[in-house]
């Protein structure tokens with residue numbers, strides 16, 4: 074299997090895209106820890122799923138937005154599984170509203186979780202990966218960071234920030250055997266998008282050349298590739314996985 078003896082941490086791995094990535098990494102033989110913010114039951118079910126592939130799984134309730142908390146999470150995973158090879162910075166939230174209605178807490182909440190969370194976990198993880206002289210960091214951005222979607226000033230700023238962060242960290246750690254890439258999903262069918270109005274969804278669907286919304290497994294397949302042994306010459310990139318929405 075592609076990821077035998079690898080250890081992975083997927084933040085926000087209890088639902089949606091993170092869950093699909095965690096299971097896909099486990100299917101390829103990795104030991105997989107997930108983190109989540111509040112939903113204990115969902116996280117426990119994902120650990121069962123990970124272990125059903127025969128590998129080791131663990132779930133940690135931990136808020137990525139906390140600097141110390143994120144460092145403790147990364148260290149706890151490395152201690153539990155004896156290292157950390159793959160970090161998937163996936164945890165994210167939305168607080169969509171037009172700019173004039175956007176409150177300070179809407180801005181801070183999204184930036185703290187979606188962008189600072191990536192910094193927090195990456196900073197802790199690279200220390201371990203440098204010692205190992207190997208690491209794969211995969212940041213889940215969004216096409217919202219590439220094109221301007223009204224109502225998402227906070228979210229777009231965070232996701233565009235992730236892509237810039239990715240390029241810098243890729244340069245800083247390339248010589249240490251660590252690659253850093255982003256995935257920019259388009260419209261993926263998860264809890265995050267389930268609340269959107271049908272009319273809005275239909276409008277988006279008409280603009281997707283492949284003619285369907287994405288599923289979490291579409292993103293997981295790319296994450297497995299970027300985590301695996303054949304992608305070592307790819308770093309600093311953003312892979313857009315959107316069915317052609319942004320072409």
Ligand code: NAP
Nearest residue numbers: 085087088089090110111112136137164165215261263265
């Ligand atoms: P989701 O279904 O809402 O799941 C979000 C996950 O993140 C949950 O596991 C949640 O844990 C966790 N989480 C939220 N805040 C956290 C925090 N502060 N610390 C730790 N974990 C936290 O979302 P999704 O649609 O799978 O999205 C996953 C990622 O893909 C996000 O970064 C999102 O921005 C990005 N993305 C999604 C889409 C899309 O169309 N769905 C498109 C582009 C990009 P709890 O369950 O405990 O709350």
